[in-house]
Amino acid sequence: xxxxxxxxxxxxxxxxxxxxSADLYAAEKKSVDPRKIMALYKRHxxxxxxxxxxxxxxxxxxxxxxxxxxxxxxxxxxxxxxxIKSILDGMKDEKGKMxxxxxxxxxxPQEALGLxxxxxxxxxPKKK
Numbered sequence: 001x002x003x004x005x006x007x008x009x010x011x012x013x014x015x016x017x018x019x020x021s022a023d024l025y026a027a028e029k030k031s032v033d034p035r036k037i038m039a040l041y042k043r044h045x046x047x048x049x050x051x052x053x054x055x056x057x058x059x060x061x062x063x064x065x066x067x068x069x070x071x072x073x074x075x076x077x078x079x080x081x082x083x084i085k086s087i088l089d090g091m092k093d094e095k096g097k098m099x100x101x102x103x104x105x106x107x108x109p110q111e112a113l114g115l116x117x118x119x120x121x122x123x124x125p126k127k128k
């Protein structure tokens with residue numbers, strides 16, 4: 001009976017892991033309308049990260065939001081799978097304090113990917 005239970009638990013864990021991986025893979029394959037991404041950013045991200053991505057808002061300063069207009073900071077967005085996971089699952093500090101709420105109930109993985117790409121534009125030089 002214990003062996004049967006272990007097999008079921010192992011299969012469930014594998015199924016869950018493959019489902020999560022499939023979501024991330026799907027995020028890479030699908031794109032979202034840039035106008036929708038801008039609206040999502042304004043609705044979910046700008047309160048803390050600011051309209052310019054500098055994080056100089058009350059919420060951003062309280063949570064320690066990074067300045068994504070700095071190319072060195074924005075370079076960390078290149079690890080897209082890790083950043084998508086952070087957006088969907090949220091972020092906590094070492095003590096367990098919530099720094100960023102999870103958005104998995106509000107955003108699809110491809111929308112999170114679109115937000116990452118949008119945030120990368122904050123560090124690019126402005127055209128004259």
